[in-house]
Amino acid sequence: MTNAIRSAEHGRVLRLNYSGRIIDHLGLQMYQSPVAAVAELVANAWDADADNVKITLPAGLTKAAELTVKDDGNGMSFTECQARFLNVGYGRRGRKSTELSKRKKRRILGRKGIGKFAGFGIAKLVRIETISRENGERTVFEMDILKLRSDEYVNREGTEIDLITYDGPDELRQREHGTTVRLKQLTLSQRREPKTFARSMARRFLLHQTAADFNILVNDEPLPDADELLPVQFSFPVEYRTEERPSGLELSGEWGIEVVRGKHVKWRVRFYHDPIGEEELRGISVFAGGKMVQTPFFFNLSGGLPGQHGQQYISGQIQVDALDEQKADLVAPERQRVDWDHPLASQIERWGQDRLRQLLRLWRSRRGEKREQQLQARLTGFSARLGRLGSREERTVTRAIRRVAQIDTLSQTQFEDLGEAMLTAWEQGRLHDLIDDIAQAEELSADQLVGLLAEAQVLTALNTAEAVRTKLLTVGGLKRRIDHQELENAVRDYISEHPWLVSPKWETFAIESGVKAVIDNALSESGIAVDNDFKGRVDLTLSSGEHLLVLEFMRPGLKLDWDHVNRFDRYVRLIRTNLRSNTGGTFRRVTGYIVADQLQGKADLADRIVAMENDDMFALDWPTLFSNAISQWQDFLVILAGRDPQDERLKGLIAD
Ligand SMILES: Nc1ncnc2c1ncn2[C@@H]1O[C@H](COP(=O)(O)OP(=O)(O)O)[C@@H](O)[C@H]1O
Numbered sequence: 335m336t337n338a339i340r341s342a343e344h345g346r347v348l349r350l351n352y353s354g355r356i357i358d359h360l361g362l363q364m365y366q367s368p369v370a371a372v373a374e375l376v377a378n379a380w381d382a383d384a385d386n387v388k389i390t391l392p393a394g395l396t397k398a399a400e401l402t403v404k405d406d407g408n409g410m411s412f413t414e415c416q417a418r419f420l421n422v423g424y425g426r427r428g429r430k431s432t433e434l435s436k437r438k439k440r441r442i443l444g445r446k447g448i449g450k451f452a453g454f455g456i457a458k459l460v461r462i463e464t465i466s467r468e469n470g471e472r473t474v475f476e477m478d479i480l481k482l483r484s485d486e487y488v489n490r491e492g493t494e495i496d497l498i499t500y501d502g503p504d505e506l507r508q509r510e511h512g513t514t515v516r517l518k519q520l521t522l523s524q525r526r527e528p529k530t531f532a533r534s535m536a537r538r539f540l541l542h543q544t545a546a547d548f549n550i551l552v553n554d555e556p557l558p559d560a561d562e563l564l565p566v567q568f569s570f571p572v573e574y575r576t577e578e579r580p581s582g583l584e585l586s587g588e589w590g591i592e593v594v595r596g597k598h599v600k601w602r603v604r605f606y607h608d609p610i611g612e613e614e615l616r617g618i619s620v621f622a623g624g625k626m627v628q629t630p631f632f633f634n635l636s637g638g639l640p641g642q643h644g645q646q647y648i649s650g651q652i653q654v655d656a657l658d659e660q661k662a663d664l665v666a667p668e669r670q671r672v673d674w675d676h677p678l679a680s681q682i683e684r685w686g687q688d689r690l691r692q693l694l695r696l697w698r699s700r701r702g703e704k705r706e707q708q709l710q711a712r713l714t715g716f717s718a719r720l721g722r723l724g725s726r727e728e729r730t731v732t733r734a735i736r737r738v739a740q741i742d743t744l745s746q747t748q749f750e751d752l753g754e755a756m757l758t759a760w761e762q763g764r765l766h767d768l769i770d771d772i773a774q775a776e777e778l779s780a781d782q783l784v785g786l787l788a789e790a791q792v793l794t795a796l797n798t799a800e801a802v803r804t805k806l807l808t809v810g811g812l813k814r815r816i817d818h819q820e821l822e823n824a825v826r827d828y829i830s831e832h833p834w835l836v837s838p839k840w841e842t843f844a845i846e847s848g849v850k851a852v853i854d855n856a857l858s859e860s861g862i863a864v865d866n867d868f869k870g871r872v873d874l875t876l877s878s879g880e881h882l883l884v885l886e887f888m889r890p891g892l893k894l895d896w897d898h899v900n901r902f903d904r905y906v907r908l909i910r911t912n913l914r915s916n917t918g919g920t921f922r923r924v925t926g927y928i929v930a931d932q933l934q935g936k937a938d939l940a941d942r943i944v945a946m947e948n949d950d951m952f953a954l955d956w957p958t959l960f961s962n963a964i965s966q967w968q969d970f971l972v973i974l975a976g977r978d979p980q981d982e983r984l985k986g987l988i989a990d
């Protein structure tokens with residue numbers, strides 16, 4: 335039969351208002367898995383306010399095999415088939431993500447206007463049978479991908495579609511409303527186990543099922559249970575500890591039964607591991623007489639609740655049949671909203687608010703405990719370290735870590751980093767007061783924590799700054815001392831142990847004894863070893879990483895002259911070349927200092943000394959050395975104070 339004959343029979347024509355070829359461009363490869371393809375059809379059933387969707391998988395991969403998706407939704411009138419189904423991109427532009435379905439006010443899943451073609455991902459032929467809820471019209475049509483493809487987009491009206499049956503409006507037939515999509519001439523290369531298929535399907539529509547009256551059957555079997563798929567972290571009332579249990583609560587399996595104003599309320603609230611992606615599926619739904627009467631909500635509680643982040647993880651149901659038995663029409667099943675102003679409803683609402691507040695609080699502390707347990711497990715590695723803290727301190731640190739663990743908005747990684755930092759900070763004797771504060775805080779919000787951390791940064795800066803100031807005072811003291819008299823050898827010895835006195839740069843340097851042979855060799859070759867002027871000097875070798883620092887402190891009372899400088903220059907070069915020829919050596923940089931009470935005030939020597947600095951060799955007198963050290967330490971202080979320019983304590987440190 336040709337299209338023309340078909341159309342003539344019904345006196346009606348259906349057209350795809352696009353070239354069939356467009357379908358190839360719609361990204362059907364996305365739908366080449368049967369789950370993805372069928373999921374689009376199930377989504378359409380949801381959007382069409384269906385209560386039930388029945389998926390029948392092909393029994394085998396024979397030519398006659400079919401996959402069908404049958405829903406009892408609103409169906410489509412003939413006009414709708416044309417205007418919506420066969421109109422690619424119908425109404426897309428203006429559609430908002432907040433659009434709700436006609437009757438059940440569900441959040442619409444459709445958007446792109448191509449879902450109906452998803453069937454072509456796995457089938458060559460797609461047949462639609464639909465009965466309109468509004469007028470009982472019955473329309474059956476078929477789309478053949480090969481035909482659509484071969485059709486040139488010749489006329490403006492588009493490609494004609496095979497209309498198989500059209501039955502006009504019929505009041506009786508209205509009751510049979512719904513749509514069946516039959517996928518034929520399947521292009522599947524292997525058959526899916528119904529169980530596996532159901533599991534994947536469940537993963538996509540699980541919450542739609544539990545949060546609304548929407549049932550999906552695969553080969554007449556319901557989808558697998560929630561727990562298997564979305565890991566539940568806490569389920570109440572099962573999770574209650576004795577002291578948390580509301581009085582009068584009875585358990586029935588996973589459900590709790592309570593009596594509110596003489597009416598039975600059956601409930602179960604689960605918190606999932608991860609936030610529930612779709613906002614409209616979060617919350618507690620209410621059922622009465624087996625029907626959903628209220629889509630998921632939070633008992634009209636508004637913000638500022640302790641543990642309110644838990645709302646993203648919640649999916650729960652309560653059953654109150656009494657709501658359905660009231661004379662007053664307090665449930666509007668189509669709208670799925672209860673009239674909460676009604677006296678009975680408002681009692682239930684208040685009860686629900688109480689429970690919800692409590693559960694959100696419990697969710698938060700339970701999660702905190704969980705995290706703490708994880709942390710404790712990690713802490714076993716530190717147990718010796720923690721043990722050394724003493725029991726009172728250990729308790730403080732643990733309490734502080736628990737507080738931080740309870741901050742809902744911290745990710746696991748952020749939390750672990752913080753916990754680690756807190757332990758280390760405590761061990762290093764820093765930030766005790768801060769960690770104490772955290773431990774004492776009854777509740778800690780992310781904002782407060784950020785405040786405390788900013789404080790921590792200031793405190794770290796302050797601590798460092800205080801240390802810097804102490805050092806500055808010490809250097810200053812030394813400088814005053816040499817301004818008046820020569821530096822005794824004992825002081826030089828002291829400097830060798832505290833090289834930061836020379837400059838903050840050398841703070842991390844430690845005495846290096848591994849290169850003694852090289853040094854001795856350079857000393858004798860440069861003549862320093864036998865030079866009388868160098869007798870009574872202090873030599874010092876320090877290192878940090880690949881960097882070697884050699885310091886020569888001249889005998890007190892000596893003026894540095896050309897000869898000293900030359901020998902020193904040679905000495906440093908000898909060390910460098912010796913180290914370089916020693917291939918196993920780790921040092922790549924050698925810096926030299928020669929320090930005397932005074933420098934000979936000759937211009938040519940001063941010029942030489944400046945030139946040597948480019949070569950990482952420094953000749954200077956004690957006052958200059960200490961002035962340099964002081965100004966560098968002061969710069970350091972200014973930098974520290976800059977960590978928080980507003981902080982009075984830091985400002986105070988540089989002021990005096
Ligand atoms: N099972 C169905 N029941 C009723 N109407 C449907 C069904 N499937 C599709 N439709 C209609 O066809 C339109 C196009 O569907 P689709 O291509 O999936 O795009 P979208 O879902 O983005 O709107 C839908 O908006 C709807 O009006």
Ligand SMILES: [Mg+2]
Nearest residue numbers: 377378444449
């Ligand atoms: Mg769709």
